[in-house]
Amino acid sequence: MIEVHELTKRYGRRRRGPSRLAGPAARLAVDRLTFSVRPGRVTGFLGPNGAGKSTTLRLILGLGEPTSGTATVGGRRFRELPRGLRDVGALLDAHDVHGGRTAEAHLAALARTNGIPRRRVGEVLEEVGLAGAAERRIGGYSLGMKQRLGIAAALLGDPPVLLFDEPVNGLDPEGVLWARGLFRRLAAEGRTVFVSSHLMGEMEHTADDLVVIGRGRLIAAESGAAFAARGTRRSVTVRTVDPAASRGLADALEAEGATVRREAGASEAEGATVRAREELLRVTGTDAERVGLLAHRLGVPLAELTARASSLEEAFMELTADSVEYR
Numbered sequence: 001m002i003e004v005h006e007l008t009k010r011y012g013r014r015r016r017g018p019s020r021l022a023g024p025a026a027r028l029a030v031d032r033l034t035f036s037v038r039p040g041r042v043t044g045f046l047g048p049n050g051a052g053k054s055t056t057l058r059l060i061l062g063l064g065e066p067t068s069g070t071a072t073v074g075g076r077r078f079r080e081l082p083r084g085l086r087d088v089g090a091l092l093d094a095h096d097v098h099g100g101r102t103a104e105a106h107l108a109a110l111a112r113t114n115g116i117p118r119r120r121v122g123e124v125l126e127e128v129g130l131a132g133a134a135e136r137r138i139g140g141y142s143l144g145m146k147q148r149l150g151i152a153a154a155l156l157g158d159p160p161v162l163l164f165d166e167p168v169n170g171l172d173p174e175g176v177l178w179a180r181g182l183f184r185r186l187a188a189e190g191r192t193v194f195v196s197s198h199l200m201g202e203m204e205h206t207a208d209d210l211v212v213i214g215r216g217r218l219i220a221a222e223s224g225a226a227f228a229a230r231g232t233r234r235s236v237t238v239r240t241v242d243p244a245a246s247r248g249l250a251d252a253l254e255a256e257g258a259t260v261r262r263e264a265g266a267s268e269a270e271g272a273t274v275r276a277r278e279e280l281l282r283v284t285g286t287d288a289e290r291v292g293l294l295a296h297r298l299g300v301p302l303a304e305l306t307a308r309a310s311s312l313e314e315a316f317m318e319l320t321a322d323s324v325e326y327r
């Protein structure tokens with residue numbers, strides 16, 4: 001289990017007075033973050049560019065001191081973990097490798113300094129699909145190959161906890177599918193898998209849980225379904241069979257503060273078509289139960305009543321809109 005408690009990181013100095021000699025304005029990269037990441041699940045770590053994801057991952061890995069608060073893995077700070085890469089594996093920056101070395105030499109050096117058996121080098125190269133390029137210098141690798149190598153390094157110590165910072169950047173569609181499958185398998189083996197991304201679409205089919213941050217602050221730490229339910233773009237589709245009754249229902253809904261839009265075209269229900277005299281209403285700001293109750297009270301016959309949740313992507317865009325810095 002990864003536990004982050006009131007974690008705060010301020011970069012730069014506090015500006016003192018109007019002096020031109022004062023240092024750059026302080027930057028609160030991480031602001032009292034509290035969340036935990038459970039084993040046996042893939043947890044997506046999401047936020048717009050500059051939200052503080054990399055800073056948080058670095059603090060969990062003991063790279064840099066928090067200004068305040070704590071980050072622990074299995075109850076201990078990273079530096080107190082006795083087994084290094086065998087306790088926690090991480091991919092932070094795929095470019096952060098010695099370009100003159102071969103992949104094999106790079107991993108062999110990591111294995112040596114972390115007390116990991118040499119045979120793991122071949123195993124992880126095989127696992128990430130780089131066995132055929134093991135003898136090539138890393139400097140000639142594509143970004144996607146470097147990501148695969150970074151993932152291999154994270155897996156080297158067969159650790160129970162894995163952190164990946166934007167691991168699918170630069171991977172081709174086949175590579176993205178492969179990485180998703182790998183993360184799911186690692187979680188199914190009971191490991192703690194924490195994966196950052198600035199794109200919700202990348203996490204939608206991979207993550208069980210989400211930790212969402214914006215401008216260093218926690219926006220949500222919950223399951224994907226719970227997060228999607230927070231989006232307000234939930235809507236209810238109502239198909240009525242009588243235009244006059246339909247107007248009555250729309251008026252009643254609007255009087256309660258809901259927003260009603262008349263829609264032309266097909267209904268949400270599979271195979272259903274909107275016949276003559278039928279009307280399709282798209283209602284937001286209320287729920288299907290309330291619409292059904294009102295229709296019943298007003299004696300409005302309904303042909304369809306369908307609730308539609310916000311997509312994860314919609315909820316993400318909406319809930320992080322205020323924290324997007326770089327438009």
Ligand SMILES: Nc1ncnc2c1ncn2[C@@H]1O[C@H](COP(=O)(O)OP(=O)(O)OP(=O)(O)O)[C@@H](O)[C@H]1O
Binds near residue numbers: 011051197
């Ligand atoms: N070493 C540093 N010194 C000063 N400011 C920094 C440093 N590292 C990061 N920052 C700032 O802290 C904020 C958070 O950056 P961070 O890289 O953690 O965000 P991120 O969520 O990983 O973003 P991205 O999705 O763009 O990678 C940014 O405003 C960044 O400019």
